[in-house]
Amino acid sequence: MSRELEWGEFFEALRHAVAPRRGPGGGEGAPDRKAKARTVLPPFQLRTDDREPMIGKLAAFLHAESDRRVPHVRIAVAANAPGPDVRIRPLCADLAPDDPRRGVPRLTGRLRLPNYALLHTTVEWASDPAATATLRDFCYERHRGPVRSALWTLGGGDAPTDGAGLATAWYWLSRPVCQYLPRWLWARRHTRRLLRSKKHGWYARLVAGRSPLFGEEFFHHVGDRVAALLDPDSPRPGAEREPELERLLLHALMADLNRWARPGRLSPWRRRRVTRFVVLLPVPDADEARARCQRFLCEFGAAARATGCGAALLLAVGPSGPDPAAGVETGPVEAARTLRRGPEANDDVAPRLLALPPGLAGLPEPHPVEVPVRSGHDPAVEAVFYGLTVAMAAATVPFLPLWDDEPTTCLGNAPTGEITSSPPAARADDLPALADQASELIERENERVERARADGATVRTVAYVARPVSEGPAEELQPSDGAVPELRGLALAQADLNAEARGDDVKILLRVEMFDAGPRYAEAVDVANRIVRLAEEDPDELIGVVGIAQSWDVTQEAVRILNAAEIPTISTNATADEMQPGTFYHQMGPPSSREADIAAEFTREASIVQDENGQCAPAEAAIVIQDPADLYSTSLGNSFMTEFEARGGSWHTLWYTPPDLATGTPTQPADPRIRRENNMHAVAESVCARILQEPDTETVVYWAARSREFGAFLNDFEDSTDCAGDRLTAVGGNGLTNAALSGLFGDRSWLRLYHAAHVLPVGRSASHIAEGFNAHYAATFGADDPWRNDGHAALVYDAMQVLAEAANETYAASGGRSVGREGVQATLYGGIVKAGASGAIDFPPGEPVSRNKPVVILHHTAAGSEPVLACGAFAHNAEPVDTWGPDGAFDCPQDD
Known part of the structure; x- marks a missing residue:
């Protein structure tokens, strides 16, 4: 990537950090008011000999219209007078309380x-x-x-x-x-x-x-x-x-x-406070004043971390050359990643030092930040309107009925008994044989491609990072964990894309080289290094990587390695927000923050918690089951707790790490709402105790852990706790989808289970592309296949389609002469819009995740599964689905 593009990415990330927006990467969506409470950013020092011009650029960057500017203040550094009796004078002493107030827009109060x-x-x-x-x-x-x-x-x-x-x-x-x-x-x-x-x-x-x-x-x-x-x-x-x-x-x-x-939505003034407060610090050349500024940067970051204040962002501009105190030397791409996602470690608040190019050459002109305030009315007018509305509502209270005689129907109990997704067939026992069958399809297609290469066709390689199918007693109940359907989707995508390329001179043939990363991607880092060496040995052959379907610490490190080597990577189902390392990473599945946002909305609004009379109500409290050693579980669980609490719900969390994943000595968390348990029986006992402790509270279990432990939890809850036979409502993440759609968990009459999926069930497809893919899958692998509805096949199919689209556009732009990773990345970075098997594909320029990716919540029963919520962009030429529930009563969280 060119230096100009790198600095463009930095300023775009700075824009997102100053005025956070919702959605992956902070697109042009609604304001993200909770970002200031969620992420503490370290101070940034831009080092240049052109200090005043750079300060001017930053001031122009923050100054839009006077009523919509970013609140900021500039600290003027006064040098201490020489002499042994001089009093100390911290930089804050030069910052009068009235100085920050003058930089605040009028409409924010x-x-x-x-x-x-x-x-x-x-x-x-x-x-x-x-x-x-x-x-x-x-x-x-x-x-x-x-x-x-x-x-x-x-x-x-x-x-x-x-x-x-x-x-x-x-x-x-x-x-x-x-x-x-x-x-x-x-x-x-x-x-x-x-x-x-x-x-x-x-x-x-x-x-x-x-x-x-x-x-x-x-x-x-x-x-x-x-x-x-x-x-x-x-x-x-x-x-x-x-x-x-x-x-x-x-x-x-x-x-x-x-x-x-x-964050606050009731006050018209507070609702407009959607940006961070920026502190500008010009660092003088004098050694003493420069040292004081460096100490100030360190203390600023430490104070922000200690108080949990993510609302302040310090931007210092100082001279080039070595600094008297330590900081973290970084580049614009790494700094952009920190601005978007925060530091990798919670206590990493050391100043980030960036060396600007000489003379500020190559720096894009930063346009003023557009503060994402949707209302153009004066806050005082809105306050009067709110007051009148409340008064009118209060006047109608005496005329409202005091009770509702209508019973509350549980969401997912279809009145006709109709189930929109058939129960799966018996699970296949010979999983390795099924995986070998899909792999053979890929190998045969590779042989055809190599023969075409020998005849002069243009061929490029795609690396696929996979994991083996489940084997052995410990994995007996986890039918492939998505590995088999993903291999099948990959085989279908390669065959379809190459069939198109054989009839089009400006499309290339694709060869797939598979890399086995081991169970739970344990060898993902080694695989990533092997792919990097392969790319270095033949720079023109490898155009990108697909796969990486799970979020673990090792897969996070693997995509960092691939990103550092500037290899375009499209993950399929790794959804943790923390997986996004930089510009060269893209993902097909919706991020965990989006799935958790929708799940929190669902649990707080839908009538899903069933009482002994068979009636249901929305959840008031949640018990979150989370594995702190699992990146997927941590990301999904933390996002759910934040969103659930923001909607007025209360939560308690139980930490459990399987013994084969535990490392070091476990410690009890500091938050009294979080408790660590040593085995799954203790988890079941704690869930039961919490429910019995608050019998009048509608409580739901949110399962943010993997599906392997869910069956053990249900067994213990059913026959080894005081809640045996009592009704239990559970909502699970996409990690439960494979096992649930493979026939597990459906024979317990006391359990109401809802879980997330990333595609609509077969037969409910909203686009002709999805219908065609489902028909092709059924014709190749059977209409009674147990994994047709789990989304893995569709996501990897779309990942291949997106990578091929970028490669073909690059090849066509060169007049059919060349195609390489740099051109593929440039096309991906510029944005991709097309129809897909998993829904509409809409990557905005520079964003790692497709906009408004579908999230479906299924109600799981022994008879089959029924979608009770579907939000997102399911079809390319149709508006995103933005409501759910009976008669569309509730709004879907959107990535506008």
Whole structure:
């Protein structure tokens, strides 16, 4: 990739980080208000000798219309005067509380900084040798507000000078009530909030960990602390005291920005706060000031991590050359990945250092960020409208019925008893033989392709990263885990694409080279390195990689290796958002964040939790089963918990890692809502205990783990817990699809099971491409095949179609002369739009995931499966399905 494209990707990622949007990669969708709470970004320092022009570019980048600009502030760095008696002066001391407020758009409301203003005033008090008032009185005078100022005036203001008369009498009589009492209450409130509160006590957490400071008074404690830090006679060197004071001020600022950026939909002003707050820091050339700035960058990242504040983004622009303090040297592509997904480790907040090209040559002109606010009305007008709406709604309450006599029908109980997906045939026992059958089809096609190459045809190779079919007793109940249908879909795609190429001179023939990555892709890293060596040995032969159907740490590392080697890669069913390493990675399945968003909407709105009377209601609480050692499980479970809680639900999580995957000594999580269990029986017992503990709460089990453990959980829950025979509602991710559609889990009358799939069942296809693929699959492998509905075959078929489309476009553009990975990637990066077997394929330019990928939720029974939710773009020339439920009562989360 050219340097210009790399920097274009960086600025596009910066745009996404500043104004996050929903959807994979942050396309042109709705604002992602929760991104600021979900991802803490490290500081970024752009190193260039053209500091002011670059600062100007960034300022123009953040300044759009005055009412829709990105809130930001520029810190002016003042150099300390020389001399041994100089007081320390952290950079935050040069940032007055009014400075950030001036950079906030009018329509987002006022930026309140009560914590930061209070600490900033404390520094002023401790820095002023002439200050005679106590810190409490000094701060109260500055921050008492209009109501307390009015009370102060009502209490006589300052002491009268004449010492007699009515004014003096009123002063002494009203002073305790109008002056002393408000000031005492004001100080007591700050002590309770900052030293006692678990929610707002950022100061106590900073200076004493998690322990509240019950025996302290805030103004005494902070006054003594700041005064000691600013004492010029302190035995501690200033290089130690300045970062500590900086840390104190930054924690106060982060606490305020966290509160300001908190997601909210009711307040018209808060609803418009959809961007991060950007801090611009020009780093001077002077060594001392430069060192102070570098310390500030480190403290800024550490404070953001400690407070969980993802609402602030620091962009520093400094001179080229070595830095006095450490940072992480990075390039524009790696920096873009960090901006989009956050650092790989939660505690990785070290500054990222990027060297800009000399003279800023090759940098694209950053266009102003478009703040994704959908309403053009004034917030005050909206507030009045909301108030009138609430008043009108309240007026109708006396006329509403107090109860509903109609029973609630469970979603998935078809009134006619019709099941839209037939039960599977008996599971095939000879899985290796079925896999060999599909592999033989691919080998025979490869032989035909090689014969055509010998006759002068243009042939290119696609690497397929696979895993073996399930074998052995431990995997007996996991019929292929998708390996067999994926091989079949690959064989069909290769045959269809080559049949088209034989009749078209501007299309190339495709040869498939298969790489076995071992069970659970254990050898994926080794396979990736072998593919890289193959690409280096013959640069023109290999055009890309398909496969990688599961999200594990090893597959994540494998795609990083392929991305670093600039090999276009299209994964089929690896859905974890964390799998996306950079520009050269693309995926066919919907990301876990989208699937979890839809699942959370489904569980909170659909009537699925059944009581003893056979009636159903939406879930109020969820018990999430998650494997912290499994990337797929972690990504899906965390996204579900975030979305479920955002919709008003409560959750508890049980961690369980199978013994063959566990590494190191397991630790108990810090969050009291999460508990680790050592075996599946304990998981079943804990689920039962949680349900019995809250019998009046509609509770659902969300299974974010793999399907192998689900059967063991059901067995233990059914016959080894106090809940034996009780009804249980479970919602599972796509990891349950293979096993469920293969005939498992359907013979338990006490279980209501819903699980996600990535295609509509056969017979419900919304496009002629999907219908044609299903017919071709049935004609080749049988209409009673147990895996026709699980989506693996369709996804790998589409992955091959997309890669071939990019290769053929590149070949045609060259006039039939050449085709290579660079041209294929350029075409993929520019966007692909076409019809597919798994739904409409719409890759926006530069995005790793197709827009609005279908997500289907099936209700699973012994008789078969019925789709109860279908959201997404199922057909190329039709609008995406944007509603679900009875009569389309609910809206689908969209990747607009």
